[in-house]
Amino acid sequence: MRRSAVFQFRSGASFFHRLDPLSKFAWLVGISLLAFGAYIAWVQIVITGIVLFTALVLARLSPVEIWRGTWLFVIACTSFLVIQTLTLPGTHVAFRIAGHPIYAESFDYALASALRIYTIILSSLVFVRTTDPRELAIALVTQMKVPYRIAYAFFIALRIIPTIEDEIKTIGAAQAVRGVARQGGIAGRIREMKRYSMPLLVGSLRKASMMVMSMEARAFGAFPKRTFVEPPRMTASGVVVRTVTIAAVVAWYAALATGLVHTMYVLAPA
Amino acid sequence: MVDVATPATVSQSVSRVVVDLQSISYTYEGEGQPVLNDISFQVDDGEFVLILGPSGCGKSTLLQLFNGTIPHTLKGALAGEASICGHALTTTKVATFATDVGMVFQDPDAQIICTRVRDEVCFGLENLCRPAAEIMEQQVEALRLVGLDGFGDRSVFDLSGGQKQRVSIAAVLAVRPRLLVLDEPTANLDPAGMADVFVLLHALHKAGTTIVMVEHRVDELADRVSRVIMMDRGRMTFDGPPREAFSQPRAARSEEGDVVPVSAWFPQAAEFALALGTACGVPIQAKDMPLNVAEAVTLGERFIGVAAVMPSVPAASMSSPETTPLLRVQHLSFGYDRVEPILDDVNFDLGRGRLVAICGRNGSGKTTLARLVMGINDAPRKTIFLNGKDLSALGPKEISAEVGYVFQNPDHQFVTDRVWDEVAYGLTVRGYADDAIRMRVDEVLGIVDLARYAERSPFSLSLGERRRLSVATMLVLEPRLLILDEPTIGQDHERAQLLMGLMVRLRERYNTTVLMITHDVRLVAEWADRVLVLSRGRLLFDGTPENMFADEALLAAGGLLTPPVFDISRRIAAALPAGPVRPTLSVPALVDAIVKSRKVAA
Incomplete structure (x- = not known):
């Protein structure tokens, strides 16, 4: 028995699980646009709060799942926050640590930057965890009119990620047993990838060719069209999510463009 | 229900002959030797044909002819005439065979496309543009046939190996094929999962489905098939009823060209x-x-x-009391989260020079236990002791000096481009002198009969040779404990027997304890002197194979069968x-x- 991959769809009955894939995709894109456009800490705090609320309540992810999916980024973002706060210049001293001045502008900017990264990772986790890649592919075909062979290629690529992730873990473990130590630094990582590449290539090609044979044997690609049983449909909730997301993005960028919001930190102090 | 394309015109042939092969020879693209050589036979409606032969004899290649994968997807030189369900092989596309031929492969994880059971069963019918209402009806029927009623909404990731394979069979049955083709469908399953699949195939055969199947596990199949075909190096060596097939000792050539007896493919009753x-x-x-x-x-x-x-x-067990066991596991519990422990309060000791099997259903915690002993997963403190030392305090080098682990897939463990270097690697990283390395590598290559391939790339060897090389990389370090993960998967019984013979020599020479994770009850009966049975993370049994096989409640709980x-x-x-x-x-x-x-x- 193995630990399931974190960035992998799990079925469920939450509001987000029931939402159609394209509405969730619109929400993901909207959150990313808002996160990139907001350089002020309080705005980022609000966006992060919304995404956390979505993850915990609307997608019913447990705090443990969220932690497992984002802990590495929490550490990276916290390091980023500390380094930027300590090193960026500012004008208003908020407080001092061992005599070193901590500027309000530096902290504000660093907090916004750290939360931006975390928000994007967390919203991606919510999307991947609640969206069946197959439903996304079908929605692309039925709602966006993407040819089904292309949509399924996209689906298979997403479907195979956990398999490759598992394969890499197994190869790592198998080689560690040989006494191969994990190597640090760029050169070490390149050597490690070289050692992994052959078994990974052989294993992945074998699995991919098996998948192709399995699909062809079941008439995939035989006809220009195919039937989709129970394709995902946009519900009233989907309309609301899309409308609110689009409205929020348009409103925020309009406000930025017209100078209605404080844009002092859009360009970081030199 | 939308997007229903024009339904495909489906015309199943009415001839009684389902498979008709005449003088078929086939050579893979870029290869010199044909893998199939002058194969001719017919399969009629309602037959259940079992194909047997050593690894590399061309069995799986033969099956790939049945739905046109050869020659349409896998290119190469094909000679002879072939007709499947009335369609000429060379002029019929793979997709056209989809309504007549259902293919089930060895590894369910590699052939399942969708993540939800119902979607997987519907996949083929959707591709054939059948109306949505008909698709839903047929998927319900197919899931009922394989005993998975009500599983439609389940994620495939939550299923056991046996259930996944039954989903794969349902996915092809939904199309109602005339011919069902299976390539070692039970290779990755525990005995209980295997029995489920065989019972299902028997029922399908009785209902009139024609079945052609490659399988190494014949004990539960021999009285259910109507015909046996034996192959050796691309040629047919026998074609007839099962009683005749198993009525005399036979021999074949292995992938490496050695003559091997094939009694181990025989049902143990025969x-x-x-x-x-x-x-x-x-x-x-x-x-x-x-x-x-x-x-x-x-x-x-x-x-x-x-x-x-x-x-x-x-004879009574020759075990002698040992003051410090080689391995002591005490109160070991382990899991990735607290609500679902994978191992739950496991306790046992292992002495030196033993051959111990770990058995249990898929997902019972066998591999996790072995990975903890090897240090691949971090063991909780003071739960595993190696030679009296707490394993959690030892580093990877200290553990791998005492414990070797042979993975299921030997390719995963190779780190160099040359067989000789591969065996030498473990000694080199441990700082052995060049002379000592040369002496030990040459000796071990001799033991595993790979000295003649010392200059070749590990990836250019046959599966059996790669498996032996993988063992050699561990053997050279003279481990006190060697863990074998599923030594029989993907191998015929003869090859597994050779591997076990190697283990016995290792035990005699170095007093090594061999711990093998296996589903193969015949292997356990023949080689193990002790068995540990895990069920849902708990150690249900620790004793001799005789006592284990005599306990029916234990066998049911552990998903095990008795050897005939x-x-x-x-x-x-x-x-x-x-x-x-x-x-x-x-x-x-x-x-x-x-x-x-x-x-x-x-």
Whole structure:
């Protein structure tokens, strides 16, 4: 028995699980646009709060799942926050640590930057965890009119990620047993990838060719069209999510463009 | 329900001949030697054909002809005439065969496309543009047929190996194919999962489905198939009814070209009958050849003499008390989260020079336990002791100096481009002197019979050779404990026997303890001197194979079956309590007991 991959769809009955894939995709894109456009800490705090609320309540992810999916980024973002706060210049001293001045502008900017990264990772986790890649592919075909062979290629690529992730873990473990130590630094990582590449290539090609044979044997690609049983449909909730997301993005960028919001930190102090 | 394209026109051939191969030869693109050589046979409607042969003999390649994967997807040189379900092979596309031929492969994880059970079963019908209402009806029927009613909404990631394979079969049955083709569908399943699949195939055959199947596990199949085809190096060596197939000893050439006996492919009931006939000097006719336990019991009882013989009592275990066990596991619990522990309070000791099997259903925690012992996963403190030292305090180098681990897939462990370097690698990273490395590598390459390939790339070897090389990389370090993960998966029984023979030599030479994770009950019966059975993370049993196989409740809980020889001897012993036979795991021991009773009688 193995630990399931974190960035992998799990079925469920939450509001987000029931939402159609394209509405969730619109929400993901909207959150990313808002996160990139907001350089002020309080705005980022609000966006992060919304995404956390979505993850915990609307997608019913447990705090443990969220932690497992984002802990590495929490550490990276916290390091980023500390380094930027300590090193960026500012004008208003908020407080001092061992005599070193901590500027309000530096902290504000660093907090916004750290939360931006975390928000994007967390919203991606919510999307991947609640969206069946197959439903996304079908929605692309039925709602966006993407040819089904292309949509399924996209689906298979997403479907195979956990398999490759598992394969890499197994190869790592198998080689560690040989006494191969994990190597640090760029050169070490390149050597490690070289050692992994052959078994990974052989294993992945074998699995991919098996998948192709399995699909062809079941008439995939035989006809220009195919039937989709129970394709995902946009519900009233989907309309609301899309409308609110689009409205929020348009409103925020309009406000930025017209100078209605404080844009002092859009360009970081030199 | 939207997007229903024009339904495909489906026309299944009405000829009784489902498969018709005439002088088929095939060579893979870029290869010099043909993998199939002058193969001719027909399969009629309603037949259940079992194809047997050593690894690399061309069995799987042959199956790929049946839906046009060869020559349309896998290119190469194909000669001869072939017709499948009335369609000429060379002029019919793979997709056209989808309505006639259902293909099920060895690894369910590699062939399942969708993540939800219902979607997977609907996949083929959707591609054939069937109306949505019809698709839903047929998927319900297909899931019912494979015993997975109500599983439609389940994620495939939550299913056991056996359930996944049944989903794969349902996915092809939904199309209602005329011919079902299966390539070792039970290779990754525990015995209980395997039995489920065989029962299902038997029912499908009785309902009229034509089945062609490659399988190494024949004990539960031999009396269910209508015909056996044997292959050797791309050629057919036998084609006939199962009783005739197993009525005489046969030999074949392995992938490496060595002549090997093929008795291990035989059902153990037939193996017992052949041995008994030879020992008693009474040849068994093909029509009397037993294919299951009941038939073997009847035959065995016929051969028993009338005079009473004292049954031989199994020798007591030679275990001697050890002050410090090689491995001690105490109160080991482990899991990735607290609500779902994978291992729950596991306790046992292992001494030196033992051959121990770990058994249990798929997902029972066997591999996790082995990975903890190897240090691949971090063991909780003071739960695993290696030579009296807490494993959690030891580093990877210290652990790998004492413990070796042979993975299921040997390719995962290769780190160099040359066989010799591969074996030397472990010694090099441990700082051995060049002379010592040269001496030990040459010695070990000799033991595993790979010295002639010292200059070749590990990836250019056959599967059996790669497996031996993988063992050699561990052997060279002279580990005190060697863990084998599923030594029989993807290998025929002969190759597995060779590997186990190698393990015994290792034990004799270095007093190494071998711990093997396996589903193969015949392997356990033949080689293990102790068995650990795990179920849902708990250690249910720790004892001898004889005691394990005698405990039916334990077998049910562990998803295990008994080897046929045990059932045969147990039933004979029960029928003749004063007779010479006692339950045994050894065919020679059973035959010997019967032969002695005849000598006394004479």
